[in-house]
Every structure is written in C-alpha cells, then in structure tokens.
Amino acid sequence: MDKENIIAHFGEAFYAKVLNDLEKYASEWDLSELEQIDYYSVSCIFKCVSNKHGKCVLKIGKSAGVTGNEYRILREYNGSRFCKVYEADVANGILLIERITPGTQLCDGPELDKRLDLFYDLFCGLHIEPADKAVYPTYMGWVARITEYMRSRTDYKILCEKMVAAEEICRRLCEKYSSEMLLHGDLHHDNILFGIDSRYRIIDPKGVIGDRVFDIPRFILNEFDDVHDDNFIKKFTHITRTLAEKLNMPEYDIRCLTHVEMCMANCWNVESADEPNIDCVLFTEKMMATL
Numbered sequence: 001m002d003k004e005n006i007i008a009h010f011g012e013a014f015y016a017k018v019l020n021d022l023e024k025y026a027s028e029w030d031l032s033e034l035e036q037i038d039y040y041s042v043s044c045i046f047k048c049v050s051n052k053h054g055k056c057v058l059k060i061g062k063s064a065g066v067t068g069n070e071y072r073i074l075r076e077y078n079g080s081r082f083c084k085v086y087e088a089d090v091a092n093g094i095l096l097i098e099r100i101t102p103g104t105q106l107c108d109g110p111e112l113d114k115r116l117d118l119f120y121d122l123f124c125g126l127h128i129e130p131a132d133k134a135v136y137p138t139y140m141g142w143v144a145r146i147t148e149y150m151r152s153r154t155d156y157k158i159l160c161e162k163m164v165a166a167e168e169i170c171r172r173l174c175e176k177y178s179s180e181m182l183l184h185g186d187l188h189h190d191n192i193l194f195g196i197d198s199r200y201r202i203i204d205p206k207g208v209i210g211d212r213v214f215d216i217p218r219f220i221l222n223e224f225d226d227v228h229d230d231n232f233i234k235k236f237t238h239i240t241r242t243l244a245e246k247l248n249m250p251e252y253d254i255r256c257l258t259h260v261e262m263c264m265a266n267c268w269n270v271e272s273a274d275e276p277n278i279d280c281v282l283f284t285e286k287m288m289a290t291l
Contacts, residue, residue, distance in 0.1 A: 001036050009040040014062055018044050021060050021094060029087050029096055031058065042066050047099060053086045055101060061093035069136060069207030071095060073182060076131060081122055082202045100193040100201045107189035107222065115189070116239065118200055119219050120246045122192065127181040127212040139183065139210030143170045143260065146267045156270055159263070162281050166263040169256050176253070177211035187215045188222035216243065216254060217261035228283045236287060252291045259284035 001022075006015045022034060030051040037045040043061040050056045061067045067090050074085040074097065087096035106115055130136060147167040150160040184191070185206030192200050208214075220239055225232045240258070244251035262284045266276035 002038070005038075005040060006044055010044065010062060014044075018060050021092070022046070022058075025058065025087075025089075025094060025096070031056070031096075034058070043093075050086065050096065053096070053098070055099040056086060057097050057099045059095040059097065061095075064091050064093055066206075067093045067095060070205055072135060073184075073205045073207040076128065076182060077205075081126060081200075082205065097203075100195045100203065102194065102196065104194040105190050106192040106194075106200065109194060112223075112235070112238070113242075115223075116242050116246070118192070120243070122200060122202065123187075123212075123215065123247075127183065127215070129180070130182040130209060133180055133182075133209045136182070136207050136209045138180075139185075139208050139214045140170060140174050142208065143167050143264060146264055146271070149271055150267050153270065156276065159266060159270065159276055159278055159281065162285065163263045163267050166260045170260045173213070173253065173256060173260070174210070177213045179211045180209050181212050183208045183210050183212065183215045185215070186218055188218040190222070213247075213249065213253070213257060216247075217257040220254075220258045221261055221265060224280060228279065233287075240287075252288070255284070255288045255291060259288055 001018070003015060006018060025031060026034060026048075031048045032051070033047070033049045035047045037047060037057075039045055042063060043059045043066075046058045046060070048056050048058050059067070059070075067088075071085060071088045071090050074082055078084070079098075083100055084098040085095060086098065088094065106118065109115070110118070144167060147163050150156070150163045153160060183206075184202060185208040186204060187202070191204045192202055195201050220236075220243075223235070223239055225235070240251050240254045244254050247254075259281075262281050266278070266281055269276045
C-alpha cells in the first residue's frame with residue numbers, strides 16, 4: 001500500500017481509516033489478494049478477490065454522501081451496462097463492486113470514430129427514471145453550487161465571469177431539456193471499460209438528476225488535446241457534429257453543454273487547490289460562437 005500518496009491526497013487520519021477498513025472488511029467479506037490501484041480521487045481503491053463474488057474492487061471513501069449516491073445508482077441499474085455492487089457499508093464509505101476485466105479503458109482502445117460509435121451505443125437507452133429523485137443532487141444544483149463558490153473567491157476573476165455566464169447557459173438548456181433522469185454524472189473514457197465478454201461496461205457513477213443530454217459533455221472533455229491548433233479544431237468539430245447527427249440534436253447545444261462542463265471542471269480545480277486551464281474555457285467559448 002502506498003502510504004505516502006494516500007497521506008498526501010487524503011491525510012494521515014484517512015490513512016489510519018484505510019488500515020482499519022482493510023482489516024475489517026477483508027475479514028467480514030472474506031477478501032484476499034488485496035492490491036492497491038494507483039488512482040486517487042475521492043476514494044482509495046483496491047483490487048481483490050472475494051470468496052463469494054470472485055474478482056472485485058474494494059472502494060474506501062471519505063464521504064458517506066458520495067458513497068451513498070454511487071451505491072444507490074448501482075443498485076437501481078442492477079448491472080446491465082454498469083458494474084454490479086455486491087456489498088456496502090455506506091455510513092463508513094465502503095463499497096465492494098464487480099471488477100471489470102481486463103478493464104481496458106476506452107481511451108486506450110479504438111480510434112476516434114469507433115470511440116464515438118461505442119459511446120453512442122452505450123448512451124442510447126442507458127438512462128432510467130430514479131426510484132426517488134429527491135435522494136440525488138441535480139445537475140443544475142451542481143452548476144449553481146460551484147458558481148456560488150466562485151463568486152466567493154477574490155482571485156480567478158475571468159474564470160468566475162465565465163462560470164456565471166455558463167450558469168445562465170445551463171438554465172436555458174435545462175428549460176429546453178427538462179426530463180429528470182438518473183445520470184451517471186462522469187461518463188468519460190476512464191469510466192468505460194472493456195470486459196472479457198467483449199463489451200464495454202460503465203463504472204464509478206456519481207448519481208445526479210437531469211436530462212440525459214447532461215451526460216454527453218464529460219466524454220467530449222476527455223477527448224481534449226493539449227494544443228488547440230487547427231488540427232484539434234477539426235477534431236472537436238468532427239466530435240460535436242458526429243454526436244449531433246447520431247443523437248439528433250443541435251450541434252450548438254452540444255457545444256454549449258461542453259462549455260458549461262469545461263467551466264465547471266476548471267472551477268472544481270480551483271476549489272481543490274489545483275490550477276485551472278483558462279485556455280480550455282476560452283476555447284469552448286469560442287467554439288460556441290462559431291455556430
């Protein structure tokens with residue numbers, strides 16, 4: 001176990017929690033072959049083998065709220081295109097879920113047009129109505145919360161202005177696309193994994209309520225290159241145009257969705273004390289204006 005990185009990302013108290021949780025749940029759920037996955041977000045993640053369920057992933061989180069949303073959405077989808085959830089101690093931030101093997105991420109797989117086809121195939125018919133929408137946050141709530149946070153900052157004034165404008169764009173989109181479905185909330189390449197059954201499966205849902213269109217832009221953000229030159233403009237245009245045709249919706253709306261998500265992602269960076277990339281925000285704003 002990587003003690004140094006766990007402490008760097010989560011703190012010493014959480015490291016102590018991880019040690020206790022590993023011992024406790026390995027015993028209670030009969031887990032073996034525990035091996036940490038080198039990934040740090042809101043959870044500490046371990047590959048393992050369950051005597052009851054086979055190959056699994058044990059997620060040890062800091063927040064019962066985040067864990068609860070993931071647990072509820074996985075229970076509601078009950079497998080299908082998502083991984084399965086086997087065991088949980090939501091109050092302690094613990095989930096035992098199905099491990100998708102070999103688990104090749106979509107970004108490490110086929111070329112762009114095939115990725116777009118695969119995303120479309122997964123996206124169509126994916127979303128369901130929640131059993132109780134009141135237990136989940138809303139997408140508009142996400143946007144409003146981070147906008148309010150940015151208003152409280154005295155730095156990053158340009159990014160704040162862009163986020164305030166993006167909130168208004170999102171409100172208009174919510175009026176146009178008003179269904180209240182159960183969204184993944186983070187549907188990008190790293191969360192779409194290739195399995196031994198020769199199909200892609202979805203992991204790590206956030207659980208949020210909104211129209212299905214709000215599950216589109218995270219995928220597009222994951223296609224961004226470091227340099228926004230003419231070649232990338234062509235790539236971006238190809239992505240938004242292709243998805244617009246496949247999903248039968250205006251390309252302008254897809255670009256607006258992407259801009260809102262890009263603003264929000266960079267504001268979350270500020271909130272997490274990471275450096276935002278204002279160039280990406282300006283790029284998505286410019287690409288809205290070209291249609």
